[in-house]
Amino acid sequence: MDSIVVVGAGQAGASLVAKLRAEGYTGRLTLIGEEHAPPYQRPPLSKKYLMGEMALDRLYLRPESFYADNGIDLRLDETVVAIDRKDRQIIAGGHALPYDALALCTGAVPRRLPGSLGGELRGVHVVRNLADVNEMAPAIRPGARALVVGGGYIGLEAAAVCRSAGMEVTLIEAAPRILGRVAAPETADWFRALHKRHGVDLREGTGLDRLTGEEHVTGAILADGTRLDLDLVIVGIGISPCTALAEAAGLTIDNGIATDTFGRTADPAIWAAGDCASFPWRGERIRLESVQNAIDQAEAVARNMLGAEAPYDPHPWFWSDQYDVKLQIAGLNAGYTHVLRRPGATETSASHWYFAGDRLIAVDAMNAPRDYMVGKRLIEAGKSPDPAALADPATDLKALLAA
Secondary structure (H helix, E strand, C coil), X not given: CCEEEEECCXXXXXXXXHHHHHCCCCCEEEEECCCCCXXXXXXXXXXXXXXXXXXXXXXXXXXCHHHHHCCEEEECCCCEEEEECCCXXXXXXXXXXXXXXXXXXXXXXXXXXXXXHCCCCECEEEXXXXXXXXXXXXXXXXCCEEEEECCCHHHHHHHHHHHHCCCEEEEEECCCCCCCCCCCHHHHHHHHHHHHHCCCEEEECCCEEEEECCCECCEEEECCCCEEECCEEEECCCEEECCHHHHHCCCCECCCEECCCCCECCCCCEEECCCCEEEEECCEEECCCCHHHHHXXXXXXXXXXXXXXXXXXXXXXXXXXXXXXXXXXXXXXXXCCEEEEEECCCCCCEEEEEEECCEEEEEEEECCHHHHHHHHHHHHHCCCCCHHHHHCXXXXXXXXXXX
């Protein structure tokens, strides 16, 4: 292949081009991104960077010089508007760029509140990219009043940052409980208690009727009639994969850009990786939203673009930082039948172990890194520990690995 083009300069796109060069690809390599900044880390954006604890250049995944030094044509502030599959070229910046292979790493965008609810008012923010955080930063100040809409991990992390900055925080979740789609009631209970200890006014089963204000948000009316005076709103109601470019090109869309187990789309010259891509895994089609998957899947696709033909078989893991708590998750809990709680070494640590029948499928570990590492290794090895031994605080977790 003389030319590979990668669309999307996020974690997946940056990982893919770096892996192509590391695997010996010597042809023309182009990475196209819509943002002004070179590829950067996203998790610290809404935490250390927002709080002024991390400089912009420390966010960068690699020094800016890396791309030129490795013969990677990094094109920033450029939007790809079309894919011409027949002539194998993309249209961007008013010109055509040919490719022999194309990788779509277009990521995902945050869901926003509709205009009918006041979502277009100034002071209503989402948290996804550098521009989002830079726009929000001046409003993060002691005494300011924030409403967080959404009780998933994005919303909970936003609430933790705001409270840590000395703000008054109300968090609403329209569903009966927080973390309803991603965690067991036991984990939701643990994080509800954490946020209440830190002074968050957390309201479950409570929707938003509308935001109020002329040009800038000044308040909210909740579905139960409660009125709040506000200085800002942070919306954390999930993300949607960026599929418009692929869909317009006639590629198959199925909870993202559909690929085979190698990362190929319906067009054998086009590949996809990261938050935008869905793929077959253990009898179902999934899409993983995590830094780990963006890196691992992109690197697997890079190898397969060069002929490896190795199926992508991930071992999912995730994390979330809230206050002084690090949550580490191993596995996927879909289909669990029951949850076993293992007490932690301190009052602020614990782990929840998900079982499907007698099979261990996932672990949520709160300030319990040993539990996380042992659980991760057990899941990856296909081992399921004895529940009684697991629940006993006196059990040496490492012994479970050898059982």
